[in-house]
Amino acid sequence: MSVDLGRPVAVWRPRPRTSLRVDRRAVAVGLVLLAIVCVLAVVSLAYGTYQLSLGEVVGALTGNGDRRAHTLVVEWRLPRLLFAIGCGIALALAGSIFQSLTRNPLGSPDVIGLDAGSYAGAVIVTLVIGSTAYTDIALGSLVGGLLTAALVYVLAYRRGAQGFRLIIVGIAVAAMLSSFNAYVMMREDPQTAMIVAAWGAGSLASLGYSQLVPFSIALVALLPLAALLARPLAQLELGDDAARSQGVHAERVRLGATILGVAFASLVSAAAGPIAFVALVAPQIAHRLARTAGPSPVVSALTGAALLVSADVVAQHLAVATGLVTVTLGGLYFIWLLIREYRRS
Amino acid sequence: MTTNAGTDRAAATRGVARGAFVRSLGLVAAVAVLAAVCVLSVMIGAKSIPAGDVLRALLGGEGTHDHSVIWDLRIPRTLVGVVAGAALGVCGALIQAYTRNPLADPGILGVNAGAGIAITTAVAFFGLTSPAGYVWFAFVGAAVVTVLVYLVGSAGPGQATPEKLTLAGVALAAVLGGISQMITLRDPNLFAGMLSWSVGSIGGRSLSLLGSIAPFIGVGLLIALLVARPLNALALGDDLGRSLGARTGPTRTLTIVAVTLLAGGATALAGPIAFVGLMVPHAARWFTGPDQRWIIPYSAVGAAILLLVSDIIGRVILPSGELRVGLVTAFVGGPVLIALARRRTASGL
DSSP: OOOOOSSOEEEEEEETTEEEEEEHHHHHHHHHHHHHHHHHHHHHHHOSSSOOOHHHHHHHHHTOSOHHHHIIIIIIIHHHHHHHHHHHHHHHHHHHHHHHHHTOTTOSGGGGTHHHHHHHHHHIIIIIIOOOOHHHHHHHHHHHHHHHHHHHHHHHOSSSOOHHHHHHHHHHHHHHHHHHHHHHHHHSOHHHHHHHHHHHHOOOTTOOHHHHHHHHHHHHHHHHHHHHHHHHHHHHTTOHHHHHHTTOOHHHHHHHHHHHHHHHHHHHHHHHOOOHHHHHHHHHHHHHHHTOSSOOHHHHHHHHHHHHHHHHHHHHHHTSOHHHHHHHHHHHHHHHHHHHHHHHO | OOTTHHHHHHHHTOOSOOSHHHHHHHHHHHHHHHHHHHHHHHHOSSSOOOHHHHHHHHTTOOSSHHHHIIIIIIHHHHHHHHHHHHHHHHHHHHHHHHHTOTTOOGGGGSHHHHHHHHHHHHHHHHOOOSHHHHHHHHHHHHHHHHHHHHHHHTOSSSOOOHHHHHHHHHHHHHHHHHHHHHHHTTOHHHHHHHHHHHHOOOTTOOHHHHHHHHHHHHHHHHHHHHHHHHHHHHTTOHHHHHHTTOOHHHHHHHHHHHHHHHHHHHHHHHOOOOSHHHHHHHHHHHHHOSOHHHHHHHHHHHHHHHHHHHHHHHHHHOTTSOSOHHHHHHHHHHHHHHHHHHSSSOOOO
8 A cells, every 4th residue: 555645755665564664855865965975075185285186085094095195184184074074964953953843944053042152151261261272162162052051941941841932032041142242252352352253153173083082972872862853853843732642742852852952052062163054054955955844854964064064175275264154155055045946936 | 933833822812901092001101111211311321410401401501511412422322222223123023023933033134244244345445434434334235135135035936925035034144144254354453343333332323324314214114004904914824814905015025125224224323233123022012912003113112212221221330331232232121031931921923
C-alpha cells in the first residue's frame, strides 16, 4: 500500500515491520551540499598565503607529505576548517530548533537573549575585568549566554513557557544587555572596544587543536539529542493540543529543545564569538532548497556547514572576521533565493 | 506564531480597557502625562530650572541665561524627543500589524541598515561628522534601502506579502550591516563615531533641523491613521480582509510609505534608537486590545513618553550627557514589557 505524499519519496523496507521513508529531493540536496563542503574543504586547505597542490594536500593528510605541507595543512589549516564545519552545523541546528520552537522565521537563539548575553559576558571580561586571554573571553561569553538564557526562560515561565512570552521577555532582556554593552564600549578607548567588537563579529582565525578537541566532543555528544528531539519538536509545531494527543509531553520537549538550542549556540559563541546570522538563515535556505514542509535538521546542518566554510575561505583572503563575510555572503545568497522563489510563485 | 495559538487568540480579542470611553479617557490621561513630562524635560538637566522660570521664558521673558538654555537646548531636545518618539512608536505599531510578527521592529525593512551604511559612507569617505551634516544621508539611505527591500519582497507576479518582506528586510539588513562593519572595523575613530551614532541621541539637534524633518514624519503619521482601519481587516488574513472590503494592495503600499517616512525621519533625527518601536506597541496592545485605530495613537503618545522619561533619567544620572537616551530606553521599558508579558492575558497580534 502506498500513500501519495505529493512528492517523490523513496521507501526502504529492510524488514517487514520496519520501513524508512526518505524524501528524494531532500536526499539529493543533502548530497549536493555535502559535495560542496568537500570541495570547499580542499580549497580551504590548499589556498592561503602559501598555495599547495591537490597532491600535496592529500599527501599531508595521509601523512606522506613533506614537513612544510604537513605544518600548513594539518597543524594550521585543518583545525580552522573543522571549526568552520562544526560551527556551521551547530548554529544551523540551533536555528532550526528555535524556529520550530517559536514557529517564527525570525526565530534564532538570539530570541532568548543568547547573543546579547554572550556578548555582555565577553564585554565584562575584557573591559571591566580587563583580560584579553582567549580562554577568559570564551568562558565569560559561555557563562553570560547561559545565564541570560536561563533568566529569560525563568522570567517567561508561568505554567509553561509559551513561545510568544519567551519572545517578548527575550526582546526586553536582550535590549537591556545591548544597552549595557554599548555603554561600556563607549566609555573605553576605541582601540580596546574594537577588540571586543571584532570578537563579537565572530572569527575562526585564532583557533587550534586545543580548542577543537573540547568543542568536537561537546558537539558529538549533542548531535544524538538533536536527532531524538527532531520528531517531537515537529509534532509540537502543530500546536500543543495536537502534539499532546500524539503522546508528546509539550512542556518537557520545549524545555529540552530550548536547552539543546542554547547549548549548540553557546558552544559556537564560546569558541568563535557570536556568529548570529547563520542560525537564522541556514534553516531558511535549507527549507527553500529541499522544499520540505517542515523543518529538516540534516539539510539545515549541511547548509550551515557549507555556508560557514565558504565564508571562511573568503574571510581568509580578505583578512576580515569570518562572521562578517558569513553575514554578507549568506545574506546575498538568501536574497537571490528569495527573488527566485517569489518569481516562481 | 505562538505555541498556544488557540488560547492566545482568544485572549487577544480583548485588552485591559474594554469600552471606547475607557480607552478615550486613557488616551487623554496619557496626553496629560506627556505634557507633564515635557515640562519636566525642560526643567531638569545639568542646571535645573524652576517651573516658574520655564513659564516666564516660554512667555517671552528675555535676557536671562536660563532663557537661552531653555530655547537653545532644552526645548529643541524635548521636541525632538516627542517627534522622534511618536514616529518610532507609530512605525513599530504599523510594522507589527503589517508583518503580523511580534519580533518586527521599525528596522525590519532595512531602515536602520540603510541609514547606517549611508552615514558610514558619509563619515568615512566625505568626512561629515555632525548630525546636521549627515542627516540627509541617513534619510536617503533609509528610503533607498526600504525601496530595495520592497522590490526584493515583491519580485515576481505575487504581491509583497508580509513574510516575503520580513525575510527580504532581514537579509538585506544583514548584508549591509556586515559591509558597514567591515568598513568601520578598519578605523578606530570611525568605529567610535559609528558606535556613538548607533546608540541614538536626541541632544544637540537644532530646531531648524527638526523643522526640516518634521514634515516627513507628519505625513507619515497622517497615513498611519488612514490605514489603521484597513489594517484591522487585514489582521484576519488577506482573504478574509478582502471580503470585508479592505483593499490589500493600496493598504500595503501606503503602510510601507508611512513606515519609511516615520522610521527614516526618526533615524535621521535621533539615530537608530532601538527597542522603543518594538516595545511600545506591545504595551499599547495590552491596554487597548488589537484595534489599530487605538493602538496607533496610544503608541505615538506612549513612545514619546518613554523616550522623554528615558532622556530625563539619563540626564539626572549622568549630567555630562554621556548616558544617551538610546541606552536608557531599554532599562526603562524592559521591565515594563516583562511585567506585561507575565500577565495572564497576553495580547497576541
